[in-house]
Amino acid sequence: MSTEARDARRYHALPSPFAMKRGGALHGARVAYETWGRLSEARDNALLILTGLSPSAHAASSPEDPSPGWWEGMIGPGKAIDTHRWFVICVNSLGSDKGSTCPASVDPATGRPYRLSFPELTLEDVANAAFEVVRHGLGIERLACLVGCSMGGMSALAYMLLHPGTVRTHVSVDTAPQAQPFAIAIRSLQREAIRLDPQWNGGDYDIHAADGGRYPDIGMSIARKLGVITYRSAMEWNGRFARIRLDPEQREDEPFGFEFQVESYLQAHAQRFVRTFDPNCYLYLSRASDWFDIGEYGGGDVMAGLRRIRIERALVIGVSTDILFPLEQQEQIATGLEAAGARVDFVALDSPQGHDAFLVDIPNYSRAIGGFLAAL
Template sequence: MAPAPTLARGSVGSVETRYVDLPQPVRLDCGRELHPVRVAYETYGALSPGKDNAILVCHALSGDAHAAGFSKSSSSSARDGFGAEERDGSAGKGLGWWDGMIGPGKAFDTDRFFVVCTNLLGGCGGTTGPSSLDPVTGQPYGSSFPVITVADMVRTERAFLNVLGIERLAAVAGGSLGGMQALEWAILFPDQVDAVVSIASTHALHPQGVAWNSIARDAIMRDPAWQGGHYYGTGRAPDAGMGVARMVGHITYLSAPALHDRFGRRLQFADDIRYTLTEPEFEVESYLRHQADSFVRRFDANTYLYTSRALTYFDLSRQHGGGSLTRALEGVSARTLLIAFSSDWLYPPSASQEIEEALSTVGKPVELHVIEAPYGHDCFLLEEARQTPIIRQFLAEERPS
């Protein structure tokens, strides 16, 4: 057997976020139409002459269009989790949130694929969202922005790809909320998606996840600086509440053992406790506040609200199957790759198993890989080395090199 070739695992290099204004209004599940809609996006690799090598990458709650490479304009990281945070520290700021997965020789190999990532509808990274101007009032939408769904995000992505002249996707991929979008694509546009890669995701968030998201949103909306959602231009923003929301989210993205290994019960000051209510006493307390502060600087609270609402609404059985997941998925024609992580208690492997079973029941090609890894939900951002061969193999089955 010949030795395996050494893969060039390089960077896509310096990148820039670009913008497209959609020519048509986006029709939303709530019945409203949104117009104008601008979409922020980045691309990596080259579109083939036949335009048949495009992969759409969809981001999670706190992400943006900057998925890979080094952005001079982006000084903040859209990554979740302490592993990612560490990596930023060593690799410099401005690195895309899935840089380890997208690039030459990587899981989403830009030597072969044209990878596109957009900021989702309702976002705060350049795509139209609650901080955008409402053309009717000339003021930012704030909480008069329509309540959107994952399907609305997907329809926006579909309309955006039309502008690029891309009719079919070789794959649509994402983790968490991004994985929800990938599944929604396969249902809404079954003839336009060859493959789905849904990682650390679900067909419907479980009730405890609904609860965490509800608490996070309440923390923002109970902050008087939220001002009913119309805080833009007032000089005040619900930073305090969004900090709490972020801390809640952050703990749900990690596993209890990971927190134990990383922080234990180590005190912030090695000598002893200092009998203070207001200052951090444990390292984990200080870490959480740091996470809250850095998130508040880069993210818009209303986008958090709308995106959290959309991901809790997401429920393929209710939306498409009259209560049956099998029925919801029976129109899918894409091949599906599901990856879940053993320690992920927010998007547990059981949900991916349910998707796998439902797809198998209706005779659709599907494979599920449950990776034993300790970091919880954040694994989808951290466990690149173990996801890469699975994804490369899956994508190679359709497009052999």
């Protein structure tokens, strides 16, 4: 059997120049995406998924790439997002290093990586780039459904506001209409950890360095650990690890070294992530999440901004244990969309997995999302 890596990614060239919300423009930029299922002759069965900060466009396996996707349990024949019925599109965010143009990409004007010369990135830019894929790359005038998860849920709100009439229904998953102080504080610390790593070197590290090159491994590791801590709930941390200590031979032989299993878990998780995501991309997308505020479209009022969105139906899902995007923010989205005239289903789950529940608690999310889509 061949072990050659396979890639189902496709690419859409963005218009050049591609203007950015906060100024500047990209030239020769592109966006990576993957698709599953078949687009109907009427082009009325398209479902677009916008992702969280770090996932690629590979949301599920396919004949072109049989490796499991980040939402494998949710997408496929007979699953909640049934590819026998839906033409599913997942777009890699502009600014992400998973195939789309990003700070690690080569600037055609200089022949060198953009690094910090990349224009300031917003989630509105992410939304506009995704719209270009749907409208001009795939020729789809109106999405049957737009699904947004975590950061992607904020991008989805921007998409619907900036491109009215192009979305029929919406599934909002563990997201927010604006970042609250706790989420901003956590992401600020993550960015600080990266920036204060001497190997970050003002963004001028070895982008493709193998182990041993100039690369902010420590900063990225700390940033990832902070993220993982907030992605799960205290209930789950207690249930999984309690105060269990490492076996003596597993402990670090240095002052203040790891002693508890939870410390070892976080370290292993961080090590798997550090070299798989570009640090500058992390900084740009993290800040874009903090900047997003749908209240900007309602004269400073979040509810007024939400009331500008015109769709037929929506499903809004939140988790009671989510400390990063609290349940009351999901309620706010549901109330705002309903006030705008949409028929809204609101589902509050009690999953112990916190913010990451949509990636872990597939049975409960499948029931909610699959039931909603089946009724369309």
